[in-house]
Amino acid sequence: MVAHTQAASNVAYYDGGLPPKISALSEIALFAALSESELQGLAQRAVEKRFASDEVLFWEGEACAGIFLIVQGSVKIFRTSPGGREVMLSIEAAPTSVAELPLFDGGPYPASVRVVEPVVSLFINKSDFQQVCRQYPEVTLKVLAVVGRRLRHLVELVEAMTFGSVTQRLACLLLDTSKGAGAETFDLPLTHQELASRLGTVREVVSRNLARFRAQGLVRIQDRQVEIVNRPGLEQEAEAPQVASHPARLA
Numbered sequence: 001m002v003a004h005t006q007a008a009s010n011v012a013y014y015d016g017g018l019p020p021k022i023s024a025l026s027e028i029a030l031f032a033a034l035s036e037s038e039l040q041g042l043a044q045r046a047v048e049k050r051f052a053s054d055e056v057l058f059w060e061g062e063a064c065a066g067i068f069l070i071v072q073g074s075v076k077i078f079r080t081s082p083g084g085r086e087v088m089l090s091i092e093a094a095p096t097s098v099a100e101l102p103l104f105d106g107g108p109y110p111a112s113v114r115v116v117e118p119v120v121s122l123f124i125n126k127s128d129f130q131q132v133c134r135q136y137p138e139v140t141l142k143v144l145a146v147v148g149r150r151l152r153h154l155v156e157l158v159e160a161m162t163f164g165s166v167t168q169r170l171a172c173l174l175l176d177t178s179k180g181a182g183a184e185t186f187d188l189p190l191t192h193q194e195l196a197s198r199l200g201t202v203r204e205v206v207s208r209n210l211a212r213f214r215a216q217g218l219v220r221i222q223d224r225q226v227e228i229v230n231r232p233g234l235e236q237e238a239e240a241p242q243v244a245s246h247p248a249r250l251a
Contacts, residue, residue: 021046021122024071027095033142041132041139046122057098057113057121064102064109066125070094073119074189078197079111088197089154091116091189100147103129116189166201170209171238173198174219178228185227213237 021043025031031039046069051057057068060079074093078086089111092098098113103126133140164172173195178186188195192210196203213219218234220227228234 024095024122025069028069028071028097029095030069030097030100030143030146033145034139038132038136038139041136042124042129045128045132046124049121049123051115051119051121053115053118055115055119057115057119058109060109060112062109064099064107064126066123067100067103067129068098068113069122069124070096070098071120071122073115073117075119076114076116076194077111078114086197087200088194090198093117093189094119100143100150102126104144104147166199166205167209168238169199170195170206171213171234174213174226174228175231175234175238177226184229184231185225188224188226190224 022036022039025039025042025046026034031042034042049068051073057075058065070092072094074091075098076091077089077098079089080086099109101107102109133143174188177188178184181187190198192203192206195206199206210219210221213234214221216230216233218228218230218237220229
């Protein structure tokens with residue numbers, strides 16, 4: 001697998017024009033509060049990069065070259081344990097951004113990013129981004145406000161991983177995905193193995209809990225399509241501590 005390789009395509013997503021780039025940047029949460037002149041400063045420095053499924057944008061520990069702004073497709077953010085086990089942190093779908101933190105602290109990329117669905121991205125070199133921040137000081141404050149909210153989310157994720165059972169975390173994930181989709185029925189873009197990685201457990205535990213949710217009438221599952229049938233019941237699973245009557249059933 002080769003990192004930093006563009007997918008084979010000569011079709012320009014933006015036809016070289018700045019206005020479409022500005023429009024794409026404005027849809028990304030990180031830059032939603034920026035003015036048109038601030039967006040234009042970034043757009044002038046943004047370079048389109050394309051990646052095919054399963055390509056790696058960058059690896060955990062690599063020196064930060066810049067920020068990737070995902071305008072099409074989706075990516076998986078993950079870390080790798082010393083033993084080689086992948087722990088998925090999140091799936092990010094366009095419009096979104098990855099690798100914001102190293103732009104400010106000067107450190108390496110804190111996690112790896114692999115393409116799930118083919119990606120069209122805009123890449124801004126770190127020095128170019130910092131130049132825009134010096135030219136437009138408000139950019140730094142506006143971007144840090146978004147980064148701060150993301151850090152709070154990561155703290156909540158760590159808390160859930162530390163104190164919540166797998167059953168609680170799985171119920172929360174289904175509820176959060178439904179909220180993001182704005183519907184009771186949604187596609188879950190993860191295999192059971194990927195769900196296990198996301199939740200810090202093994203595939204069998206995920207499959208068993210999904211089967212129990214289905215048997216209790218909380219959800220319906222068809223292939224990767226999930227329908228929440230009993231939201232109050234699923235919310236109760238997300239909130240209540242799980243008491244197991246047999247150690248083998250502990251989630």
